[in-house]
Amino acid sequence: MSEIFPRNCAVVEQRWPGVLQRLLAEDVESVAVELVEGASPTLRVNGIQLTSRHDGLKEAQLQADSLPDHPRHVHVYGTGLGDLQRLLLTGEGLERVDVHILNGALFRVVLEVLEQDDWLSDPRVTLAYADESPEIKLPFFALPAELVLADDASARIRDRLVSEVHLTFNNQTFDPGTEANQRQLRQGLALLQSDKDVGELFGTQAGREALILATGPSLHQHLARLCALKDEAERPLFICVDTALVPLRNAGIEPDVVVSIDHQITARHLAPDDTAHIALVYLPGLDANMLAAWQGPRYVGYSSSPLYEQLRQRFPRGPLFVGGSVIHPAIDLAVQMGASRISLLGADFAFPGDKTHTGWQDGDLGPKANVSRHWVLDGRGNKVKTQLNFRSYLIELERYITRHPEVSFFNTSRDGALIVGTAFDPDWTAP
Incomplete structure:
Protein backbone atom coordinates (compact mmCIF):
# COMPACT_ATOMS: atom_id res chain seq x y z
CA MET A 1 0.00 0.00 0.00
CA SER A 2 1.21 3.49 -0.77
CA GLU A 3 2.79 5.51 2.02
CA ILE A 4 0.91 8.61 0.90
CA PHE A 5 -2.42 7.93 2.61
CA PRO A 6 -1.02 7.08 6.07
CA ARG A 7 1.22 10.13 5.95
CA ASN A 8 -1.66 12.44 5.01
CA CYS A 9 -3.91 10.86 7.62
CA ALA A 10 -1.30 11.27 10.34
CA VAL A 11 -1.33 15.03 9.86
CA VAL A 12 -5.13 15.22 9.82
CA GLU A 13 -5.40 12.99 12.89
CA GLN A 14 -2.95 15.11 14.85
CA ARG A 15 -4.61 18.41 14.02
CA TRP A 16 -8.28 17.56 13.36
CA PRO A 17 -9.13 14.09 14.70
CA GLY A 18 -12.87 14.62 14.21
CA VAL A 19 -12.34 15.37 10.53
CA LEU A 20 -10.31 12.19 10.11
CA GLN A 21 -13.09 10.11 11.66
CA ARG A 22 -15.54 11.42 9.08
CA LEU A 23 -13.06 10.95 6.24
CA LEU A 24 -12.42 7.32 7.14
CA ALA A 25 -16.17 6.68 7.15
CA GLU A 26 -16.67 8.15 3.66
CA ASP A 27 -17.91 5.91 0.86
CA VAL A 28 -15.14 6.24 -1.72
CA GLU A 29 -17.14 4.05 -4.10
CA SER A 30 -19.56 6.96 -4.51
CA VAL A 31 -16.99 8.86 -6.59
CA ALA A 32 -15.80 7.51 -9.93
CA VAL A 33 -12.23 8.74 -10.40
CA GLU A 34 -10.11 8.69 -13.57
CA LEU A 35 -6.62 10.01 -14.21
CA VAL A 36 -6.49 12.75 -16.86
CA GLU A 37 -3.12 12.97 -18.58
CA GLY A 38 -1.60 16.25 -19.67
CA ALA A 39 1.15 18.72 -18.93
CA SER A 40 -0.47 19.03 -15.50
CA PRO A 41 -2.15 15.67 -14.74
CA THR A 42 -5.39 15.85 -12.84
CA LEU A 43 -8.43 13.78 -11.89
CA ARG A 44 -11.83 13.43 -13.49
CA VAL A 45 -14.45 12.78 -10.81
CA ASN A 46 -17.94 11.62 -11.77
CA GLY A 47 -17.28 13.07 -15.21
CA ILE A 48 -16.10 16.46 -13.88
CA GLN A 49 -12.47 17.43 -14.37
CA LEU A 50 -11.14 18.66 -11.05
CA THR A 51 -8.44 21.06 -12.26
CA SER A 52 -6.69 22.11 -15.47
CA ARG A 53 -4.71 19.40 -17.26
CA HIS A 54 -2.64 22.05 -19.02
CA ASP A 55 -1.35 24.16 -16.13
CA GLY A 56 -2.94 23.59 -12.74
CA LEU A 57 -0.72 26.13 -11.02
CA LYS A 58 -1.58 28.87 -13.49
CA GLU A 59 -5.25 28.09 -12.95
CA ALA A 60 -4.71 28.39 -9.20
CA GLN A 61 -2.92 31.71 -9.72
CA LEU A 62 -5.89 32.98 -11.72
CA GLN A 63 -8.15 32.05 -8.83
CA ALA A 64 -5.87 33.68 -6.27
CA ASP A 65 -5.75 36.89 -8.31
CA SER A 66 -9.56 37.10 -8.35
CA LEU A 67 -9.49 38.82 -4.95
CA PRO A 68 -8.48 42.45 -5.55
CA ASP A 69 -7.12 42.96 -2.04
CA HIS A 70 -4.80 40.74 -0.08
CA PRO A 71 -6.76 39.71 3.01
CA ARG A 72 -5.01 38.16 5.97
CA HIS A 73 -7.73 35.55 6.47
CA VAL A 74 -9.37 33.67 3.56
CA HIS A 75 -11.69 30.70 3.16
CA VAL A 76 -11.32 28.00 0.51
CA TYR A 77 -14.38 25.92 -0.31
CA GLY A 78 -13.33 22.65 -1.88
CA THR A 79 -9.99 20.96 -1.49
CA GLY A 80 -9.05 20.27 -5.10
CA LEU A 81 -5.56 18.86 -5.47
CA GLY A 82 -4.12 21.38 -3.01
CA ASP A 83 -2.77 23.77 -5.67
CA LEU A 84 -4.70 26.84 -4.52
CA GLN A 85 -3.91 26.26 -0.87
CA ARG A 86 -0.19 25.98 -1.58
CA LEU A 87 -0.20 29.11 -3.71
CA LEU A 88 -2.08 31.16 -1.12
CA LEU A 89 0.34 30.08 1.59
CA THR A 90 3.29 31.47 -0.38
CA GLY A 91 1.77 34.95 -0.37
CA GLU A 92 2.89 37.68 2.00
CA GLY A 93 0.79 38.75 4.94
CA LEU A 94 -1.56 35.77 4.96
CA GLU A 95 -2.29 34.69 8.52
CA ARG A 96 -5.00 32.07 8.11
CA VAL A 97 -6.55 29.80 5.46
CA ASP A 98 -9.73 27.97 6.43
CA VAL A 99 -10.33 25.03 4.08
CA HIS A 100 -13.90 23.72 3.93
CA ILE A 101 -14.47 20.21 2.58
CA LEU A 102 -17.39 20.12 0.13
CA ASN A 103 -17.11 16.44 -0.77
CA GLY A 104 -15.58 14.20 1.87
CA ALA A 105 -15.38 11.10 -0.33
CA LEU A 106 -13.53 13.07 -3.00
CA PHE A 107 -11.04 14.47 -0.51
CA ARG A 108 -10.50 10.99 0.90
CA VAL A 109 -9.57 9.76 -2.59
CA VAL A 110 -7.16 12.68 -3.08
CA LEU A 111 -5.50 11.88 0.24
CA GLU A 112 -5.00 8.30 -0.96
CA VAL A 113 -3.17 9.21 -4.17
CA LEU A 114 -1.48 12.60 -3.73
CA GLU A 115 0.79 14.24 -1.18
CA GLN A 116 -1.23 16.80 0.76
CA ASP A 117 0.64 16.80 4.06
CA ASP A 118 2.66 19.90 3.13
CA TRP A 119 -0.22 22.38 3.19
CA LEU A 120 -2.10 20.39 5.83
CA SER A 121 0.86 20.80 8.17
CA ASP A 122 1.02 24.56 7.80
CA PRO A 123 -0.04 26.12 11.14
CA ARG A 124 -2.00 28.79 9.28
CA VAL A 125 -4.37 26.18 7.86
CA THR A 126 -7.60 24.97 9.48
CA LEU A 127 -9.64 22.12 8.02
CA ALA A 128 -13.33 21.36 8.53
CA TYR A 129 -16.34 20.00 6.71
CA ALA A 130 -18.35 22.78 5.06
CA ASP A 131 -21.60 21.51 6.55
CA GLU A 132 -20.36 22.23 10.08
CA SER A 133 -21.21 25.90 9.56
CA PRO A 134 -24.72 27.16 8.71
CA GLU A 135 -23.41 30.07 6.66
CA ILE A 136 -20.57 30.85 4.26
CA LYS A 137 -17.61 32.97 5.34
CA LEU A 138 -16.09 35.87 3.44
CA PRO A 139 -13.78 36.43 1.66
CA PHE A 140 -13.73 33.06 -0.06
CA PHE A 141 -12.52 31.07 -3.01
CA ALA A 142 -14.86 28.37 -4.31
CA LEU A 143 -13.30 25.74 -6.54
CA PRO A 144 -15.63 25.56 -9.58
CA ALA A 145 -15.52 21.79 -10.05
CA GLU A 146 -16.42 21.16 -6.44
CA LEU A 147 -19.43 23.45 -6.60
CA VAL A 148 -20.73 20.78 -8.98
CA LEU A 149 -19.34 17.84 -7.02
CA ALA A 150 -20.44 18.98 -3.54
CA ASP A 151 -22.07 16.12 -1.64
CA ASP A 152 -25.61 16.28 -0.33
CA ALA A 153 -24.52 17.23 3.18
CA SER A 154 -22.85 20.35 1.77
CA ALA A 155 -25.73 21.32 -0.51
CA ARG A 156 -26.94 24.28 1.58
CA ILE A 157 -23.44 25.76 1.74
CA ARG A 158 -22.97 25.02 -1.99
CA ASP A 159 -26.17 26.90 -2.76
CA ARG A 160 -24.99 29.91 -0.76
CA LEU A 161 -21.64 29.93 -2.53
CA VAL A 162 -23.28 29.79 -5.97
CA SER A 163 -25.67 32.58 -5.00
CA GLU A 164 -22.80 34.77 -3.83
CA VAL A 165 -20.74 34.09 -6.95
CA HIS A 166 -23.70 35.12 -9.14
CA LEU A 167 -24.54 38.23 -7.12
CA THR A 168 -22.69 40.81 -9.21
CA PHE A 169 -24.07 39.42 -12.45
CA ASN A 170 -27.63 39.32 -11.12
CA ASN A 171 -27.41 42.90 -9.87
CA GLN A 172 -26.58 44.19 -13.35
CA THR A 173 -30.32 44.16 -14.08
CA PHE A 174 -30.74 46.95 -11.51
Whole structure:
Protein backbone atom coordinates (compact mmCIF):
# COMPACT_ATOMS: atom_id res chain seq x y z
CA MET A 1 0.00 0.00 0.00
CA SER A 2 1.21 3.49 -0.77
CA GLU A 3 2.79 5.51 2.02
CA ILE A 4 0.91 8.61 0.90
CA PHE A 5 -2.42 7.93 2.61
CA PRO A 6 -1.02 7.08 6.07
CA ARG A 7 1.22 10.13 5.95
CA ASN A 8 -1.66 12.44 5.01
CA CYS A 9 -3.91 10.86 7.62
CA ALA A 10 -1.30 11.27 10.34
CA VAL A 11 -1.33 15.03 9.86
CA VAL A 12 -5.13 15.22 9.82
CA GLU A 13 -5.40 12.99 12.89
CA GLN A 14 -2.95 15.11 14.85
CA ARG A 15 -4.61 18.41 14.02
CA TRP A 16 -8.28 17.56 13.36
CA PRO A 17 -9.13 14.09 14.70
CA GLY A 18 -12.87 14.62 14.21
CA VAL A 19 -12.34 15.37 10.53
CA LEU A 20 -10.31 12.19 10.11
CA GLN A 21 -13.09 10.11 11.66
CA ARG A 22 -15.54 11.42 9.08
CA LEU A 23 -13.06 10.95 6.24
CA LEU A 24 -12.42 7.32 7.14
CA ALA A 25 -16.17 6.68 7.15
CA GLU A 26 -16.67 8.15 3.66
CA ASP A 27 -17.91 5.91 0.86
CA VAL A 28 -15.14 6.24 -1.72
CA GLU A 29 -17.14 4.05 -4.10
CA SER A 30 -19.56 6.96 -4.51
CA VAL A 31 -16.99 8.86 -6.59
CA ALA A 32 -15.80 7.51 -9.93
CA VAL A 33 -12.23 8.74 -10.40
CA GLU A 34 -10.11 8.69 -13.57
CA LEU A 35 -6.62 10.01 -14.21
CA VAL A 36 -6.49 12.75 -16.86
CA GLU A 37 -3.12 12.97 -18.58
CA GLY A 38 -1.60 16.25 -19.67
CA ALA A 39 1.15 18.72 -18.93
CA SER A 40 -0.47 19.03 -15.50
CA PRO A 41 -2.15 15.67 -14.74
CA THR A 42 -5.39 15.85 -12.84
CA LEU A 43 -8.43 13.78 -11.89
CA ARG A 44 -11.83 13.43 -13.49
CA VAL A 45 -14.45 12.78 -10.81
CA ASN A 46 -17.94 11.62 -11.77
CA GLY A 47 -17.28 13.07 -15.21
CA ILE A 48 -16.10 16.46 -13.88
CA GLN A 49 -12.47 17.43 -14.37
CA LEU A 50 -11.14 18.66 -11.05
CA THR A 51 -8.44 21.06 -12.26
CA SER A 52 -6.69 22.11 -15.47
CA ARG A 53 -4.71 19.40 -17.26
CA HIS A 54 -2.64 22.05 -19.02
CA ASP A 55 -1.35 24.16 -16.13
CA GLY A 56 -2.94 23.59 -12.74
CA LEU A 57 -0.72 26.13 -11.02
CA LYS A 58 -1.58 28.87 -13.49
CA GLU A 59 -5.25 28.09 -12.95
CA ALA A 60 -4.71 28.39 -9.20
CA GLN A 61 -2.92 31.71 -9.72
CA LEU A 62 -5.89 32.98 -11.72
CA GLN A 63 -8.15 32.05 -8.83
CA ALA A 64 -5.87 33.68 -6.27
CA ASP A 65 -5.75 36.89 -8.31
CA SER A 66 -9.56 37.10 -8.35
CA LEU A 67 -9.49 38.82 -4.95
CA PRO A 68 -8.48 42.45 -5.55
CA ASP A 69 -7.12 42.96 -2.04
CA HIS A 70 -4.80 40.74 -0.08
CA PRO A 71 -6.76 39.71 3.01
CA ARG A 72 -5.01 38.16 5.97
CA HIS A 73 -7.73 35.55 6.47
CA VAL A 74 -9.37 33.67 3.56
CA HIS A 75 -11.69 30.70 3.16
CA VAL A 76 -11.32 28.00 0.51
CA TYR A 77 -14.38 25.92 -0.31
CA GLY A 78 -13.33 22.65 -1.88
CA THR A 79 -9.99 20.96 -1.49
CA GLY A 80 -9.05 20.27 -5.10
CA LEU A 81 -5.56 18.86 -5.47
CA GLY A 82 -4.12 21.38 -3.01
CA ASP A 83 -2.77 23.77 -5.67
CA LEU A 84 -4.70 26.84 -4.52
CA GLN A 85 -3.91 26.26 -0.87
CA ARG A 86 -0.19 25.98 -1.58
CA LEU A 87 -0.20 29.11 -3.71
CA LEU A 88 -2.08 31.16 -1.12
CA LEU A 89 0.34 30.08 1.59
CA THR A 90 3.29 31.47 -0.38
CA GLY A 91 1.77 34.95 -0.37
CA GLU A 92 2.89 37.68 2.00
CA GLY A 93 0.79 38.75 4.94
CA LEU A 94 -1.56 35.77 4.96
CA GLU A 95 -2.29 34.69 8.52
CA ARG A 96 -5.00 32.07 8.11
CA VAL A 97 -6.55 29.80 5.46
CA ASP A 98 -9.73 27.97 6.43
CA VAL A 99 -10.33 25.03 4.08
CA HIS A 100 -13.90 23.72 3.93
CA ILE A 101 -14.47 20.21 2.58
CA LEU A 102 -17.39 20.12 0.13
CA ASN A 103 -17.11 16.44 -0.77
CA GLY A 104 -15.58 14.20 1.87
CA ALA A 105 -15.38 11.10 -0.33
CA LEU A 106 -13.53 13.07 -3.00
CA PHE A 107 -11.04 14.47 -0.51
CA ARG A 108 -10.50 10.99 0.90
CA VAL A 109 -9.57 9.76 -2.59
CA VAL A 110 -7.16 12.68 -3.08
CA LEU A 111 -5.50 11.88 0.24
CA GLU A 112 -5.00 8.30 -0.96
CA VAL A 113 -3.17 9.21 -4.17
CA LEU A 114 -1.48 12.60 -3.73
CA GLU A 115 0.79 14.24 -1.18
CA GLN A 116 -1.23 16.80 0.76
CA ASP A 117 0.64 16.80 4.06
CA ASP A 118 2.66 19.90 3.13
CA TRP A 119 -0.22 22.38 3.19
CA LEU A 120 -2.10 20.39 5.83
CA SER A 121 0.86 20.80 8.17
CA ASP A 122 1.02 24.56 7.80
CA PRO A 123 -0.04 26.12 11.14
CA ARG A 124 -2.00 28.79 9.28
CA VAL A 125 -4.37 26.18 7.86
CA THR A 126 -7.60 24.97 9.48
CA LEU A 127 -9.64 22.12 8.02
CA ALA A 128 -13.33 21.36 8.53
CA TYR A 129 -16.34 20.00 6.71
CA ALA A 130 -18.35 22.78 5.06
CA ASP A 131 -21.60 21.51 6.55
CA GLU A 132 -20.36 22.23 10.08
CA SER A 133 -21.21 25.90 9.56
CA PRO A 134 -24.72 27.16 8.71
CA GLU A 135 -23.41 30.07 6.66
CA ILE A 136 -20.57 30.85 4.26
CA LYS A 137 -17.61 32.97 5.34
CA LEU A 138 -16.09 35.87 3.44
CA PRO A 139 -13.78 36.43 1.66
CA PHE A 140 -13.73 33.06 -0.06
CA PHE A 141 -12.52 31.07 -3.01
CA ALA A 142 -14.86 28.37 -4.31
CA LEU A 143 -13.30 25.74 -6.54
CA PRO A 144 -15.63 25.56 -9.58
CA ALA A 145 -15.52 21.79 -10.05
CA GLU A 146 -16.42 21.16 -6.44
CA LEU A 147 -19.43 23.45 -6.60
CA VAL A 148 -20.73 20.78 -8.98
CA LEU A 149 -19.34 17.84 -7.02
CA ALA A 150 -20.44 18.98 -3.54
CA ASP A 151 -22.07 16.12 -1.64
CA ASP A 152 -25.61 16.28 -0.33
CA ALA A 153 -24.52 17.23 3.18
CA SER A 154 -22.85 20.35 1.77
CA ALA A 155 -25.73 21.32 -0.51
CA ARG A 156 -26.94 24.28 1.58
CA ILE A 157 -23.44 25.76 1.74
CA ARG A 158 -22.97 25.02 -1.99
CA ASP A 159 -26.17 26.90 -2.76
CA ARG A 160 -24.99 29.91 -0.76
CA LEU A 161 -21.64 29.93 -2.53
CA VAL A 162 -23.28 29.79 -5.97
CA SER A 163 -25.67 32.58 -5.00
CA GLU A 164 -22.80 34.77 -3.83
CA VAL A 165 -20.74 34.09 -6.95
CA HIS A 166 -23.70 35.12 -9.14
CA LEU A 167 -24.54 38.23 -7.12
CA THR A 168 -22.69 40.81 -9.21
CA PHE A 169 -24.07 39.42 -12.45
CA ASN A 170 -27.63 39.32 -11.12
CA ASN A 171 -27.41 42.90 -9.87
CA GLN A 172 -26.58 44.19 -13.35
CA THR A 173 -30.32 44.16 -14.08
CA PHE A 174 -30.74 46.95 -11.51
CA ASP A 175 -27.93 49.18 -12.73
CA PRO A 176 -29.12 52.78 -12.15
CA GLY A 177 -27.00 53.97 -15.05
CA THR A 178 -28.98 52.25 -17.80
CA GLU A 179 -31.41 54.35 -19.80
CA ALA A 180 -34.01 51.55 -19.72
CA ASN A 181 -34.08 51.57 -15.91
CA GLN A 182 -34.24 55.36 -15.74
CA ARG A 183 -37.05 55.45 -18.29
CA GLN A 184 -38.98 52.89 -16.26
CA LEU A 185 -38.63 55.03 -13.15
CA ARG A 186 -39.59 58.26 -14.93
CA GLN A 187 -42.86 56.91 -16.27
CA GLY A 188 -44.09 56.32 -12.73
CA LEU A 189 -42.70 59.47 -11.13
CA ALA A 190 -46.02 61.31 -10.82
CA LEU A 191 -47.61 58.43 -8.94
CA LEU A 192 -44.57 58.07 -6.72
CA GLN A 193 -45.03 61.66 -5.60
CA SER A 194 -48.77 61.37 -4.96
CA ASP A 195 -49.13 57.84 -3.56
CA LYS A 196 -48.93 57.08 0.15
CA ASP A 197 -45.70 56.22 1.94
CA VAL A 198 -45.52 52.51 2.88
CA GLY A 199 -44.09 53.72 6.17
CA GLU A 200 -47.63 54.77 7.11
CA LEU A 201 -48.44 51.06 7.45
CA PHE A 202 -45.55 50.30 9.79
CA GLY A 203 -46.62 49.55 13.35
CA THR A 204 -50.33 49.47 12.52
CA GLN A 205 -50.87 45.74 13.22
CA ALA A 206 -48.85 45.19 16.39
CA GLY A 207 -49.14 41.63 17.69
CA ARG A 208 -51.43 40.44 14.89
CA GLU A 209 -50.93 37.17 13.08
CA ALA A 210 -50.18 37.46 9.35
CA LEU A 211 -50.52 34.97 6.53
CA ILE A 212 -48.16 35.49 3.59
CA LEU A 213 -49.82 34.07 0.49
CA ALA A 214 -47.34 33.11 -2.23
CA THR A 215 -48.03 31.34 -5.52
CA GLY A 216 -46.21 28.04 -5.05
CA PRO A 217 -48.06 24.79 -5.87
CA SER A 218 -48.86 24.11 -2.21
CA LEU A 219 -51.07 27.23 -2.00
CA HIS A 220 -53.75 25.13 -3.67
CA GLN A 221 -53.96 22.94 -0.54
CA HIS A 222 -55.08 25.91 1.54
CA LEU A 223 -57.57 27.73 -0.71
CA ALA A 224 -60.69 26.10 0.76
CA ARG A 225 -59.67 26.90 4.30
CA LEU A 226 -58.66 30.45 3.40
CA CYS A 227 -62.07 30.94 1.83
CA ALA A 228 -63.76 29.76 5.01
CA LEU A 229 -61.50 31.95 7.14
CA LYS A 230 -61.81 35.17 5.14
CA ASP A 231 -65.01 36.42 6.80
CA GLU A 232 -64.04 35.70 10.40
CA ALA A 233 -63.80 38.84 12.52
CA GLU A 234 -60.54 37.87 14.22
CA ARG A 235 -58.79 36.34 11.24
CA PRO A 236 -55.10 36.91 10.46
CA LEU A 237 -53.92 39.64 8.10
CA PHE A 238 -53.82 38.39 4.49
CA ILE A 239 -50.79 39.70 2.55
CA CYS A 240 -50.32 38.22 -0.91
CA VAL A 241 -47.69 38.51 -3.61
CA ASP A 242 -48.82 39.87 -6.97
CA THR A 243 -49.04 36.59 -8.85
CA ALA A 244 -51.15 35.03 -6.08
CA LEU A 245 -53.95 37.56 -6.57
CA VAL A 246 -55.52 35.73 -9.54
CA PRO A 247 -55.81 32.27 -7.92
CA LEU A 248 -56.96 33.81 -4.63
CA ARG A 249 -59.73 35.85 -6.24
CA ASN A 250 -60.77 32.91 -8.40
CA ALA A 251 -61.28 31.04 -5.12
CA GLY A 252 -63.31 33.90 -3.66
CA ILE A 253 -60.56 35.20 -1.38
CA GLU A 254 -59.81 38.90 -1.09
CA PRO A 255 -56.42 39.74 0.47
CA ASP A 256 -55.90 42.80 2.63
CA VAL A 257 -52.66 43.80 0.91
CA VAL A 258 -50.99 42.91 -2.39
CA VAL A 259 -47.24 43.45 -2.81
CA SER A 260 -45.59 43.93 -6.22
CA ILE A 261 -42.01 44.87 -7.19
CA ASP A 262 -41.41 43.58 -10.74
CA HIS A 263 -41.83 45.94 -13.69
CA GLN A 264 -42.85 42.95 -15.83
CA ILE A 265 -46.05 42.54 -13.83
CA THR A 266 -49.08 43.59 -15.88
CA ALA A 267 -52.82 43.98 -15.43
CA ARG A 268 -53.04 40.30 -16.30
CA HIS A 269 -51.58 39.66 -12.85
CA LEU A 270 -53.01 42.71 -11.07
CA ALA A 271 -56.46 43.12 -12.57
CA PRO A 272 -57.89 46.32 -11.01
CA ASP A 273 -61.56 45.31 -11.00
CA ASP A 274 -63.19 45.28 -7.54
CA THR A 275 -59.97 46.22 -5.72
CA ALA A 276 -61.38 49.14 -3.72
CA HIS A 277 -60.81 47.33 -0.43
CA ILE A 278 -57.36 45.96 -1.27
CA ALA A 279 -54.21 47.96 -0.57
CA LEU A 280 -51.38 47.77 -3.09
CA VAL A 281 -47.77 48.11 -1.91
CA TYR A 282 -45.21 48.53 -4.66
CA LEU A 283 -41.70 49.67 -5.56
CA PRO A 284 -41.07 52.35 -8.24
CA GLY A 285 -40.78 51.08 -11.79
CA LEU A 286 -44.11 49.33 -12.19
CA ASP A 287 -46.28 50.37 -15.13
CA ALA A 288 -47.97 53.67 -14.25
CA ASN A 289 -51.16 52.91 -16.18
CA MET A 290 -51.62 49.64 -14.34
CA LEU A 291 -51.01 51.34 -10.99
CA ALA A 292 -53.39 54.22 -11.77
CA ALA A 293 -56.20 51.74 -12.52
CA TRP A 294 -55.93 50.19 -9.07
CA GLN A 295 -59.03 51.19 -7.11
CA GLY A 296 -57.74 50.68 -3.59
CA PRO A 297 -55.09 52.66 -1.69
CA ARG A 298 -51.56 52.54 -3.07
CA TYR A 299 -48.41 52.66 -0.96
CA VAL A 300 -44.88 52.98 -2.32
CA GLY A 301 -41.52 52.20 -0.74
CA TYR A 302 -37.93 51.47 -1.69
CA SER A 303 -35.56 48.56 -1.45
CA SER A 304 -31.91 49.22 -0.64
CA SER A 305 -30.96 48.95 -4.33
CA PRO A 306 -28.78 51.76 -5.74
CA LEU A 307 -31.42 52.00 -8.47
CA TYR A 308 -33.54 54.10 -6.11
CA GLU A 309 -30.80 56.22 -4.55
CA GLN A 310 -31.70 59.51 -6.25
CA LEU A 311 -35.43 58.98 -5.70
CA ARG A 312 -34.84 58.22 -2.02
CA GLN A 313 -33.16 61.57 -1.57
CA ARG A 314 -35.87 63.53 -3.41
CA PHE A 315 -38.94 61.63 -2.17
CA PRO A 316 -38.28 59.77 1.09
CA ARG A 317 -40.39 56.65 1.58
CA GLY A 318 -40.27 53.67 3.90
CA PRO A 319 -37.80 50.82 3.28
CA LEU A 320 -38.71 47.25 2.38
CA PHE A 321 -36.31 44.33 2.28
CA VAL A 322 -35.93 42.68 -1.13
CA GLY A 323 -33.76 39.63 -1.67
CA GLY A 324 -34.68 38.91 -5.27
CA SER A 325 -38.29 37.84 -4.88
CA VAL A 326 -41.55 39.63 -4.12
CA ILE A 327 -42.04 37.30 -1.16
CA HIS A 328 -39.28 39.11 0.75
CA PRO A 329 -40.94 42.55 0.87
CA ALA A 330 -44.31 40.88 1.56
CA ILE A 331 -42.83 39.24 4.66
CA ASP A 332 -40.89 42.35 5.64
CA LEU A 333 -44.06 44.41 5.37
CA ALA A 334 -45.79 42.07 7.82
CA VAL A 335 -42.86 42.34 10.23
CA GLN A 336 -42.73 46.13 10.01
CA MET A 337 -46.50 46.35 10.45
CA GLY A 338 -45.96 44.59 13.77
CA ALA A 339 -46.93 40.96 13.13
CA SER A 340 -45.48 38.66 15.77
CA ARG A 341 -46.54 35.40 14.13
CA ILE A 342 -46.18 34.84 10.39
CA SER A 343 -47.26 31.73 8.48
CA LEU A 344 -46.09 31.18 4.90
CA LEU A 345 -48.55 29.63 2.46
CA GLY A 346 -47.39 28.61 -1.01
CA ALA A 347 -43.78 29.55 -0.20
CA ASP A 348 -42.36 26.46 -1.89
CA PHE A 349 -39.23 27.71 -3.67
CA ALA A 350 -39.52 24.48 -5.65
CA PHE A 351 -41.70 22.49 -8.04
CA PRO A 352 -43.42 19.83 -5.91
CA GLY A 353 -45.42 17.44 -8.05
CA ASP A 354 -43.70 18.90 -11.12
CA LYS A 355 -45.93 21.97 -10.84
CA THR A 356 -44.57 25.53 -10.89
CA HIS A 357 -47.39 27.67 -9.46
CA THR A 358 -50.95 27.62 -8.24
CA GLY A 359 -53.51 29.06 -10.65
CA TRP A 360 -51.18 29.44 -13.63
CA GLN A 361 -50.18 27.14 -16.46
CA ASP A 362 -46.77 25.52 -16.36
CA GLY A 363 -44.35 28.10 -17.75
CA ASP A 364 -46.70 31.10 -17.46
CA LEU A 365 -44.57 32.74 -14.79
CA GLY A 366 -41.14 31.44 -15.73
CA PRO A 367 -39.40 28.27 -16.91
CA LYS A 368 -41.36 25.05 -17.09
CA ALA A 369 -40.80 22.47 -14.37
CA ASN A 370 -39.34 19.90 -16.77
CA VAL A 371 -36.32 22.08 -17.58
CA SER A 372 -35.21 22.20 -13.94
CA ARG A 373 -31.72 20.85 -13.23
CA HIS A 374 -31.47 21.82 -9.56
CA TRP A 375 -32.93 20.61 -6.29
CA VAL A 376 -33.53 21.45 -2.65
CA LEU A 377 -34.66 19.29 0.24
CA ASP A 378 -38.37 19.38 0.99
CA GLY A 379 -40.02 19.21 4.40
CA ARG A 380 -39.72 15.42 4.45
CA GLY A 381 -36.03 15.35 3.63
CA ASN A 382 -36.50 14.37 -0.02
CA LYS A 383 -35.06 16.13 -3.05
CA VAL A 384 -37.52 18.28 -4.96
CA LYS A 385 -36.93 20.08 -8.26
CA THR A 386 -36.21 23.80 -8.25
CA GLN A 387 -34.43 26.45 -10.26
CA LEU A 388 -31.30 28.39 -9.45
CA ASN A 389 -32.96 31.71 -8.61
CA PHE A 390 -35.46 29.98 -6.29
CA ARG A 391 -32.54 28.66 -4.27
CA SER A 392 -31.16 32.18 -3.94
CA TYR A 393 -34.56 33.49 -2.81
CA LEU A 394 -34.72 30.74 -0.20
CA ILE A 395 -31.26 31.62 1.10
CA GLU A 396 -32.15 35.29 1.51
CA LEU A 397 -35.37 34.39 3.33
CA GLU A 398 -33.50 32.14 5.75
CA ARG A 399 -31.02 34.93 6.43
CA TYR A 400 -33.89 37.36 6.99
CA ILE A 401 -35.53 35.00 9.49
CA THR A 402 -32.26 34.76 11.40
CA ARG A 403 -32.22 38.56 11.74
CA HIS A 404 -35.72 38.61 13.25
CA PRO A 405 -35.80 36.33 16.29
CA GLU A 406 -38.63 38.43 17.74
CA VAL A 407 -41.03 36.97 15.14
CA SER A 408 -42.27 33.38 15.01
CA PHE A 409 -42.19 32.06 11.44
CA PHE A 410 -44.15 29.02 10.29
CA ASN A 411 -44.30 26.99 7.08
CA THR A 412 -47.53 25.31 6.07
CA SER A 413 -46.50 22.53 3.69
CA ARG A 414 -43.87 19.81 3.67
CA ASP A 415 -44.09 19.54 -0.13
CA GLY A 416 -41.95 22.59 -0.88
CA ALA A 417 -38.46 23.51 0.25
CA LEU A 418 -37.53 23.15 3.89
CA ILE A 419 -37.13 26.70 5.21
CA VAL A 420 -34.58 26.79 8.00
CA GLY A 421 -35.79 29.00 10.84
CA THR A 422 -39.45 28.08 10.43
CA ALA A 423 -41.52 25.48 12.23
CA PHE A 424 -44.39 23.63 10.58
CA ASP A 425 -47.70 25.20 11.57
CA PRO A 426 -49.73 22.31 12.99
CA ASP A 427 -53.00 24.00 12.06
CA TRP A 428 -52.14 24.13 8.36
CA THR A 429 -49.56 21.43 7.63
CA ALA A 430 -50.41 17.92 6.48
CA PRO A 431 -48.17 15.06 7.72
